[in-house]
Amino acid sequence: MSSGAPRGQGQEIRLSRGASLSDFADKINANPGSLVQEMFNLGEMVTATQSCSDDTLLLLGEHLGFDVQIVSPEDEDRALLAQFNIDLDAAVDEDRLVTRPPVVTVMGHVDHGKTKLLDAIRKTNVVAGEAGGITQHIGAYQVVVPHQGEERAITFLDTPGHEAFTAMRARGAQVTDIVILVVAADDGVMPQTVEALNHAKAAEVPIVVAVNKVDKPDANPDKVRQQLTDYGLLAEEYGGDTMFVNVAAKPGTGIDELLEAVLLTADASLELTAPTDGPAQGVVVESHLDKGRGALATVLVQKGTLRAGDSIVAGGAHGRVRAMLDENGKTVAEAEPARPVLVLGLTSVPGAGDTFLAAEDDRTVRQIAEQRQARRRAASFANSRSRATLETLMEQLKEGEKTSLTLVIKGDSSGSVEALEDALFKIEIPDEIQLKVIHRGVGAITESDVNLASASSDSTATIIGFNVRASNKVKDMADRANVEIRYYSVIYQAIEEIEAALKGLLKPEYEEVELGTAEIREVFRSSKIGLIAGCMVRSGLLRRNGKARILRDGVVVAENVTISSLRRFKDDATEVREGFECGLTLSGFGSPQIGDVIETFEMREKPRA
Structure with missing residues (x-):
């Protein structure tokens, strides 16, 4: 081969998403220039340092006889953390495990009363602060309730019900232990109810159904129970294993029963344990930028204990925990598993759903964050670039x-x-x-x-x-x-x-609309004007300066003709209607004959569907 690129014999090459030809060349001990030449021979123009899409890397690998494996972001992250002796999946000794509170996600269709239900649980008013009464973020709260003679904590996540927030609902299901599915008794099962139910099933978490708004006159809780049997949720009273609780969030009816159902489900179906010692690990539930306090992230601790002063990395963001606040804005010294807290001190805003972990020092978290950022940039750059092949250059133009x-x-x-x-x-x-x-x-x-x-x-x-x-x-x-x-x-x-x-x-689309027709009954010759057609309007109307076509014996003999002047007797007319006679001159057509039909029309913009 002239370019000197080596051939593989089915040898496996592992490349990260967004890798360049230089990265590929390093793996096979080749000159990057030879791979650029190979890509050119394959009809693609790629530079040595440009981030390549998965398809480009696989195409080149197949051409050279290498088995290219694109490493998933999760595997890349594990390999990155392994460089710093961090193993997120390390087994935990049983004697280190302690019982932790259940994490409960409240899901359901928009306007079925999820936030009002959380309101009743927290005895505060959240809905008033939401635009249009619709949750637009994930809120995280912890409440303590008495249960069988002891105080038990429950962590709640509130997910938006609007259809646009699918990704946030899916994330909520992944970090949760139990889903409370809120269904309005007067509305029944709706599209986002089914979607939330599917998220919960995909995450394999138990479901407690809160049939809300049972205080309304047209409420029908039994109908909700019946509808949900079609989706595999059979109520306990019908011989199933799903707990249904009738609640009315506004007056606060059935709240205690709902919390009891959550704790009973947790005790019966789940073993909720986590280690409290060791560096904290968890997930970013939500994040935003505050004008006075900088980047803020609501995090849910899943392992270990997070303390003020810890160095943490969350996705591509890192920093030292300056302070932690609970849902009431009070300072918290430490957060144990299943505890949601607002963290201050990050250098940038992490993505919702990013994992966070505490490390030994600032230097480690900074290096992890920088490498993650570089990898994400390469991957996004590769995805955003369309493959520039010789065949597609004209299409791109x-x-x-x-x-x-x-x-x-x-x-x-x-x-x-x-x-x-x-x-x-x-x-x-x-x-x-x-x-x-x-x-x-x-x-x-x-x-x-x-x-x-x-x-x-x-x-x-x-x-x-x-x-x-x-x-x-x-x-x-x-x-x-x-x-x-x-x-x-x-x-x-x-x-x-x-x-x-x-x-x-969109460029406007026009359609032709017929205005009227007229028959030429007589043709007059004028020394000043030229040929004048004496007409009878047979249908619709004729309009001065209107567009027309001329038909002779049913055949079009002239298109794009304009009615340049229009008269009734000796008076100029703007338009002449059906049943009246008129005289007119035509520009763009110089030989009208008796018996010709003038068909007038106009172009109107079509409304877009």
């Missing part, structure tokens, strides 16, 4: 003719930004327009966001602020740069408006 709506999304929390972006990409739009998100982030809209929007290669980008605002200085800068900033606090408003904007970008 044609794509430049497409209309695109470019967005910068900023939100108050990473879960909200993720949910909004997911929802926007699910909008059904025709092929001739594109939706591009060039940046997404957590926190207030900044000058750099405006710079990025105005410098967008396609067109000026629109900035979407979800529960965040821009300062006056940033607004002035946006006005000068002609960058539009739109603010939203409820997710479906944002989805509806952006869908409307996308449809507005």
Whole structure:
């Protein structure tokens, strides 16, 4: 082979997602330039240091005879942590295990009363603070309840019910022990009820059904029990093993019974233990950027104990725990397993769902975070690049003719930004327009966001602020740069408006609408004007300056003709209706004959579906 790239005999090569040809070359002891040549021979133009997509790496491996294995992000993370002697899956000695509280996720359809139910449990008012009474974040709270003569703690997660928050509900199910499925007794099983149920089943967690709003006149709790049997949830009273509890969140009816059902289910079905000694591990439930306090993350400790002063890494963020706050804003010195706390002190905002862990020192967590960030950048860069093959170059040039709506999304929390972006990409739009998100982030809209929007290669980008605002200085800068900033606090408003904007970008479609027909009864010759057609309007109307076509014996003899003048007797007319006679002149057609039919029409814009 001329390029000198070695051939493999089915030898396995493990590459991380977004690896470059240089990384590939290191694994097989080859010159990166030879692999660039190989890719060119395969019809793809790739530089040695460019992040490659999975398909490109697999194609090259197959061509050279290597068995390329793309390492999953989880495996990469394990290998990275192993460099620092950290094993997240290490077995724990039984004598170190202690009983921990159950983690309960409250799920259900939007507006079925999940947050009001948590309200009743916590005896505080959360709904009043939510835009439109709809939960837009995951809230995490711990309550202590008396049960069989002892005080028992239960941790609650509140997940949004709106359809856009699928990813957040799935995450809630993964970190939970028991799901409380809230179904309104007056509404029954709805789409997000079924979806939440499927998440709970996929995570293999027991379900307790709270039949809410039983105090309403049209409530039918038995109907809910009947409907849920179709989805495999059979109530205990019908001989099944799922506990159903009738509750009414507003008056606080049935709350004690619901908490008892949760604890009974936990004791009967689960062995909830975790070690309290050793470095803390857990998951980021939610995160956001606070103007005064910086990056904040709500974390749920799953192993060990998290203490103020610990060095932690969460996804690509790291830092030292400056302080920990509980759900009431009070300072907490340490957090044991199943305890949700708000952590202050991270250098950046981690992603919701990221795992966090405490390490020995700041240097270790910084190195882990930096390597994770570099790996994520390479993977996202590989995914965002379309494969530039010789055959697709012309297609890419044609794509430049497409209309695109470019967005910068900023939100108050990473879960909200993720949910909004997911929802926007699910909008059904025709092929001739594109939706591009060039940046997404957590926190207030900044000058750099405006710079990025105005410098967008396609067109000026629109900035979407979800529960965040821009300062006056940033607004002035946006006005000068002609960058539009739109603010939203409820997710479906944002989805509806952006869908409307996308449809507005479509080039208008026109359809021909017939206005009327006229028959030429006489043709007059004028020295000043030329040929004048004397007509009888047979249907509809004729309009001055209207478009027309001429038919002779049913055959079109002239298209794109304009009625240049129109008269009734000696008076000019704007239009002449059916049954009346008129005289007219035609521009674009010089030989009208008696018996010709003039068909007039106009082009109207078709409304988009």
